[in-house]
Amino acid sequence: MIQQSSTSAAAAGGVAAPPPTGTVRLTINGQQHTLQIAPWTTLLDALREYVHLTGTKKGCDHGQCGACTVLVNGKRINSCLSLAVMHEDHDITTIEGLGSQENLHPLQQAFIDHDAFQCGYCTPGQICSAQGLLNEGRAHTEEEIKEHMSGNLCRCGAYAGILNAVKEVVDSQLRMKN
Amino acid sequence: MNPFTYSSATAVEDAVRDNASHEGAAYIGGGTNLLDLMKENVARPTHLVGLNKLPLTSIEPTPEGGLRLGALATNADTAWNEEVKRRYPLLNQAILAGASPQLRNMATNGGNLLQRTRCYYFYDTATPCNKREPGSGCGAIGGFNRIHAILGASEQCIATHPSDMCIALAALAATVRVSGPRGERTIPFEDFHRLPGTTPERDNNLEPGELITGLDLPAKGFEKNFSYLKLRDRNSYAFALVSVAAALELDGDTIKDARLALGGVAHKPWRDQEAENLLKGQPATPETFARAAAKVVESAVGQGSNNFKIELARRAIVRALKQAAEGSQHASDVFLNSNP
Ligand code: FES
Numbered sequence: 283m284i285q286q287s288s289t290s291a292a293a294a295g296g297v298a299a300p301p302p303t304g305t306v307r308l309t310i311n312g313q314q315h316t317l318q319i320a321p322w323t324t325l326l327d328a329l330r331e332y333v334h335l336t337g338t339k340k341g342c343d344h345g346q347c348g349a350c351t352v353l354v355n356g357k358r359i360n361s362c363l364s365l366a367v368m369h370e371d372h373d374i375t376t377i378e379g380l381g382s383q384e385n386l387h388p389l390q391q392a393f394i395d396h397d398a399f400q401c402g403y404c405t406p407g408q409i410c411s412a413q414g415l416l417n418e419g420r421a422h423t424e425e426e427i428k429e430h431m432s433g434n435l436c437r438c439g440a441y442a443g444i445l446n447a448v449k450e451v452v453d454s455q456l457r458m459k460n
Numbered sequence: 461m462n463p464f465t466y467s468s469a470t471a472v473e474d475a476v477r478d479n480a481s482h483e484g485a486a487y488i489g490g491g492t493n494l495l496d497l498m499k500e501n502v503a504r505p506t507h508l509v510g511l512n513k514l515p516l517t518s519i520e521p522t523p524e525g526g527l528r529l530g531a532l533a534t535n536a537d538t539a540w541n542e543e544v545k546r547r548y549p550l551l552n553q554a555i556l557a558g559a560s561p562q563l564r565n566m567a568t569n570g571g572n573l574l575q576r577t578r579c580y581y582f583y584d585t586a587t588p589c590n591k592r593e594p595g596s597g598c599g600a601i602g603g604f605n606r607i608h609a610i611l612g613a614s615e616q617c618i619a620t621h622p623s624d625m626c627i628a629l630a631a632l633a634a635t636v637r638v639s640g641p642r643g644e645r646t647i648p649f650e651d652f653h654r655l656p657g658t659t660p661e662r663d664n665n666l667e668p669g670e671l672i673t674g675l676d677l678p679a680k681g682f683e684k685n686f687s688y689l690k691l692r693d694r695n696s697y698a699f700a701l702v703s704v705a706a707a708l709e710l711d712g713d714t715i716k717d718a719r720l721a722l723g724g725v726a727h728k729p730w731r732d733q734e735a736e737n738l739l740k741g742q743p744a745t746p747e748t749f750a751r752a753a754a755k756v757v758e759s760a761v762g763q764g765s766n767n768f769k770i771e772l773a774r775r776a777i778v779r780a781l782k783q784a785a786e787g788s789q790h791a792s793d794v795f796l797n798s799n800p
């Protein structure tokens with residue numbers, strides 16, 4: 283529980299209080315982080331500004347673009363519309379936890395192979411969202427993948443490439459299952 | 461966002477008590493709408509009571525043969541629940557027609573009912589809005605009102621309720637279970653949301669400090685003949701201009717029972733029982749459907765930029781009823797410009 287410290291506005295003679303911070307423990311990409319943050323810090327801001335994992339992007343900050351998509355316990359969410367303090371017992375995975383320069387995640391490789399980006403700003407969100415889609419296992423056809431990726435916008439309009447990239451990985455996972 | 465304190469509750473009673481002991485407190489579940497409103501300075505709670513640790517995530521049969529949806533089950537977990545898919549496919553379709561997979565993974569069932577209008581004047585604190593600032597006026601009346609209400613509006617407010625899920629819940633005649641400082645009670649879905657009247661600042665009939673704990677679906681799920689038809693500006697991830705939840709129980713070609721509710725047209729999910737009565741006992745024909753549709757839009761009033769919704773709603777009702785009668789399952793994904 284985070285409480286405003288007792289040295290608040292009244293004690294300071296009406297001067298605005300410093301932001302009340304509290305301890306929030308987050309597990310990100312398998313690593314524990316202990317942060318001193320205000321309760322109104324979104325998960326997105328915690329990741330970027332406090333843990334310095336800047337792979338996760340801020341597009342709209344209002345749940346409309348999907349650039350901030352991360353995985354929480356394997357499920358994709360918009361980190362801009364969630365408070366960090368709401369995720370203390372959760373396993374958070376960001377794009378940094380999916381793959382690395384030396385060891386690309388299959389989705390990362392597929393995005394390169396299919397020219398699935400131009401500026402790349404939406405890409406971490408697209409890839410985390412696609413990983414969420416794979417975890418869900420409900421989208422197989424092109425139509426289904428389009429609908430299940432509709433929470434991720436791309437200003438550069440790389441949708442055709444994104445669809446092909448995700449489809450390739452979906453197909454290869456299906457082949458592996460059968 | 462304005463500064464606030466945060467605490468996390470582990471029992472319903474604790475959440476209610478914590479809320480009551482903080483002036484200006486609000487509950488937070490998924491947070492997808494509340495945090496958005498806080499970032500826009502439309503909502504300014506001084507204390508948040510976190511609900512995510514409450515044991516309200518289960519989806520279980522009720523003694524009456526229905527299904528109880530925990531208030532904190534996510535929209536995604538609810539839509540994809542096997543019992544919901546099998547017995548209440550109308551609800552499955554309506555939930556999946558709304559928002560995005562990411563948002564549905566966060567948004568809770570209780571929160572879905574409590575989400576606020578997406579009226580642009582409500583969101584823009586530089587404009588008047590009787591819902592946000594009672595007495596300040598309505599920017600939408602005489603302004604841009606393409607997304608606004610055609611039914612049940614008032615001179616104070618023409619905002620619409622944005623939910624898809626709630627349209628199915630209205631058609632299925634769900635019951636809302638709540639807990640508050642004065643104990644527990646249930647509210648029929650019809651009576652949960654309000655029309656704007658002279659108090660548009662009140663979206664629903666919850667008393668201060670009351671918390672939704674669950675939603676009860678009655679045994680009857682209309683699983684054979686249903687349609688959730690959603691018409692919007694793009695094919696996915698957009699709010700409804702008009703949506704229709706239609707459910708029929710057929711005996712051969714005769715309609716034994718019918719449910720009809722509309723979204724995107726009013727301040728609350730718009731169920732029309734008079735129109736339902738026009739369907740009951742009648743043959744499932746285009747003429748019958750047209751009579752019911754005419755009944756629903758009989759009292760509709762356009763505001764200028766939303767006049768098109770009246771004809772759109774009339775045709776959408778006929779089409780949704782036809783889809784329901786035919787038993788076609790995938791009614792939710794249609795383009796606005798495809799022919800009814
Ligand atoms: S930054 Fe979160 S959805 Fe756009």
Ligand code: FES
Pocket residue numbers: 398399400401402403404405435436437438439440
């Ligand atoms: S690649 Fe530029 S926004 Fe998608």
